[in-house]
Amino acid sequence: MVHDKHARRGQPFGDPWILLAAAALATSRLRLGTPLTPVARCRPEQLARQVATLDSVSGGRVIFAAGLGGPIEDEFGSFGDTTDPTVLAERLDESLGLLVRYWSGEPVTHRGRHYQVHDVTLLPATVQRPHPPI
Secondary structure (H helix, E strand, C coil): CCCCCCCECCECCCCHHHHHHHHHHHCCCCCECCCCEEHHHCCHHHHHHHHHHHHHHCCCCECCCEECCCCHHHHCHHHCCCCCHHHHHHHHHHHHHHHHHHHCCCCEEEECCCCEEEEECCCCCCCCCCCCCC
């Protein structure tokens, strides 16, 4: 038997954005979001596109919960990523700034400590303006 230490409370879990897309298609009024997205573990451009797409297919019902995630050794160290809380906090802060800019649908250029972006426009922009609640 293979033990997946990334299963929560002994139960496997699916990709939250795919599950939320299914919920968006099956409902019309529920607000949609994760309990927490470990933003520092995600590529900001990919996360921005996932959230914007969900916001679009749901008609603007996304709530975005952001944080570091954890436990850090499990969420980051098990995948060979840094477990330095200072670096993770820097990534979180820089990513949040990028997410808001990506969700605008306007061109983004950014030269930060952890991420470089050169004249990128991600569409669709979010339905909610200026962006989903964070």
